[in-house]
Amino acid sequence: MEAATAEGAPQAGAPTRAPLVYRHSVIARATHWTFTLAFFVLVMSGLQIFNASPNLDASDKSDPARRVLAIGAEQSPGGAPVGVVQIFGHQFTTTHVLGYTSDGMGGETQRAFPGWITLPGYQDLAGGRRWHLFFAWIMVLCGALYIGWGLARKDLALIVLRPSDLPKLLPMQLYYLKLRPEPPPHGKYNPLQKAAYTSVLFLFAPAIVISGLALSPGIDAIAHPVTTLLGGRQFARLWHFVAMIALVGFFGVHLTLVASTGIFNNIRSMVTGLYRLGPHDGVGV
Amino acid sequence: MKRRELLTGAAAFAAASALAGCAKVTNALNDNAAIKNVLHAAEPLNHVVIGTRGNAKLYPDSAIDRDFRVNGFDTPSDSTYDGLRRDGFASYKLVVDGAVARPQTFTLPHLRALGTLAQTTRHDCVEGWSAIGKWNGVRLSVILALAGPTNAARYVIFHCFDRSSDGDPYYESLDLHEAAHPQTLLALDLNDRPLDADHGAPVRLRVPTQLGYKSAKWVQRIEVASTFKNVGDGKGGYWEDQGYDWYAGI
Numbered sequence: 001m002e003a004a005t006a007e008g009a010p011q012a013g014a015p016t017r018a019p020l021v022y023r024h025s026v027i028a029r030a031t032h033w034t035f036t037l038a039f040f041v042l043v044m045s046g047l048q049i050f051n052a053s054p055n056l057d058a059s060d061k062s063d064p065a066r067r068v069l070a071i072g073a074e075q076s077p078g079g080a081p082v083g084v085v086q087i088f089g090h091q092f093t094t095t096h097v098l099g100y101t102s103d104g105m106g107g108e109t110q111r112a113f114p115g116w117i118t119l120p121g122y123q124d125l126a127g128g129r130r131w132h133l134f135f136a137w138i139m140v141l142c143g144a145l146y147i148g149w150g151l152a153r154k155d156l157a158l159i160v161l162r163p164s165d166l167p168k169l170l171p172m173q174l175y176y177l178k179l180r181p182e183p184p185p186h187g188k189y190n191p192l193q194k195a196a197y198t199s200v201l202f203l204f205a206p207a208i209v210i211s212g213l214a215l216s217p218g219i220d221a222i223a224h225p226v227t228t229l230l231g232g233r234q235f236a237r238l239w240h241f242v243a244m245i246a247l248v249g250f251f252g253v254h255l256t257l258v259a260s261t262g263i264f265n266n267i268r269s270m271v272t273g274l275y276r277l278g279p280h281d282g283v284g285v
Numbered sequence: 286m287k288r289r290e291l292l293t294g295a296a297a298f299a300a301a302s303a304l305a306g307c308a309k310v311t312n313a314l315n316d317n318a319a320i321k322n323v324l325h326a327a328e329p330l331n332h333v334v335i336g337t338r339g340n341a342k343l344y345p346d347s348a349i350d351r352d353f354r355v356n357g358f359d360t361p362s363d364s365t366y367d368g369l370r371r372d373g374f375a376s377y378k379l380v381v382d383g384a385v386a387r388p389q390t391f392t393l394p395h396l397r398a399l400g401t402l403a404q405t406t407r408h409d410c411v412e413g414w415s416a417i418g419k420w421n422g423v424r425l426s427v428i429l430a431l432a433g434p435t436n437a438a439r440y441v442i443f444h445c446f447d448r449s450s451d452g453d454p455y456y457e458s459l460d461l462h463e464a465a466h467p468q469t470l471l472a473l474d475l476n477d478r479p480l481d482a483d484h485g486a487p488v489r490l491r492v493p494t495q496l497g498y499k500s501a502k503w504v505q506r507i508e509v510a511s512t513f514k515n516v517g518d519g520k521g522g523y524w525e526d527q528g529y530d531w532y533a534g535i
Contacts, residue, residue, distance in 0.1 A: 044311065049413065050413070052411075052412040052413055053410070053412040053413030053414045055413075055414070060348075060407070060415070060417075061348070061350065061407055061415045061416055061417050062354075062414040062415055062416060102304075102308065104308040104311075104312060105308070105312075106305075115307075115308040116304040116305065116307040116308050117307070118308075118311070119311045119314075119315065120308075120311045120312045120314070120315030120316075121307065121308025121309070121311045121312045122308070122312055124315065124528075125411065125412065125529075126524075126527060126528035126529045127315045127528060129411075129529070129530070130321065130324040130325065130327075130528070130530075131315075131324060133324075133327045133328070133331060133530070133535060134323070134324040134326065134327040136327075137327055137330065215409075215535075216335060216534060216535035217341065217409045217493065217494055217495055217496060217533075217534060217535075218331075218335040218336065218337065218338070218494055218495065218534025218535055219335055219534075219535070220341070220342065220409075221337075221338065221339035221340055221341045221342075221493075221494045222335075222338050222339040223339070224339075224341075224342040227342075228342075233407065233409065233415050234414075234415060237413060
């Protein structure tokens with residue numbers, strides 16, 4: 001903190017620079033990067049697991065009548081294989097991308113998600129499960145440590161969206177769209193950041209954990225009302241997939257904003273903890 | 286303009302190479318024995334944390350899949366099984382031996398005479414699909430009580446008639462706690478009819494608290510043992526030998 005203030009202090013003859021502040025604790029940074037690794041492993045191994053039964057049904061047991069998503073392959077009239085995706089009964093041809101795609105070993109085959117996005121690349125359900133069930137623990141422990149640390153240090157409150165933030169969401173969005181010169185006054189996180197982080201921490205992350213646990217017959221035997229609440233086991237598999245898509249979506253928005261709001265400063269702050277405050281950045285709630 | 290085209294081309298090439306390289310990297314990581322060992326650490330953790338605690342949900346008969354999905358190995362077609370099948374399994378004998386005080390053999394009528402229990406439960410396949418069937422059979426705990434496991438007994442190993450395409454016999458194992466679970470059945474009927482050959486006739490295991498690969502079909506012999514290390518590749522089951530977890534509750 002002291003060094004940061006010294007560096008941030010104006011020097012004779014030099015233009016005044018905004019101060020460097022210590023923004024992210026070592027726990028926040030360590031859990032952020034461990035979570036990043038776990039996220040990649042879980043998505044890729046999850047798609048490997050999905051490939052073993054490339055359908056999602058809004059039902060308890062498997063039920064083709066309630067199929068929401070199916071990724072498969074068909075023979076074209078000419079005899080060539082065609083990748084096909086069906087969403088709510090609407091059919092799309094997706095050859096080389098989904099359904100008929102990379103086998104992870106240099107060729108192509110009937111396979112829902114391609115080899116370059118699954119872990120491992122080749123078809124191996126046992127391998128995918130091994131990665132998934134290990135890194136699920138890493139993700140949960142990371143999340144628990146982050147939230148526990150935040151509660152202990154009383155700074156988790158900075159990231160939680162409050163009712164008083166709601167009127168600021170639209171002005172903040174207008175600022176991002178350059179339709180407003182100044183963002184609404186805010187603390188360490190702006191209202192849109194709070195909305196995004198709050199939904200990830202308290203909605204999508206718990207949803208992906210609970211829907212994943214509901215897929216376990218051992219957990220289901222202990223707590224089948226949870227599975228029932230999700231609409232049944234196959235429905236839980238669907239929720240698990242939907243929560244994954246939501247988190248991947250968050251990841252895309254996150255990367256876009258990291259890159260567009262001072263990429264060097266942002267990455268430095270998540271590596272070293274030091275962040276140079278911008279003209280609109282706050283530090284409190 | 287030229288420079289932009291060059292950069293675009295280079296970026297496209299890099300992306301294509303990265304995609305192709307991605308599978309190479311993930312395949313190598315997956316094949317690494319040291320990493321595999323680390324990842325396997327989650328299995329005992331899941332076994333301790335989740336274990337076999339509650340009871341699988343029971344369904345009404347209206348939920349039954351009348352055309353219950355057939356999966357797994359092909360129905361056995363060797364002369365022993367075919368011979369049994371031809372005479373309606375009249376000469377079938379289930380052997381219970383190993384670390385037991387009183388080794389047993391049971392004919393099908395003998396098994397039925399022990400008293401059967403019908404339960405409609407969901408079968409969750411490791412692949413991700415599920416189906417609901419009404420299973421009627423004898424509690425495994427009843428069979429084990431008759432045989433009397435010795436103090437050395439830790440596991441119950443199920444030796445089956447079916448073989449993989451490489452000729453490896455199918456086998457599975459449970460620990461004594463899982464074997465004694467009141468819903469762990471030796472099923473004789475599916476959906477009110479004697480098991481047909483494709484669904485594991487004449488006797489299959491049903492473990493509704495774990496994934497489907499535990500529910501071995503075509504059970505021939507039940508061996509009670511202190512370890513499963515000397516059966517197959519020593520991992521406790523055919524699919525376990527192929528890399529699947531022994532604890533199949535998740």
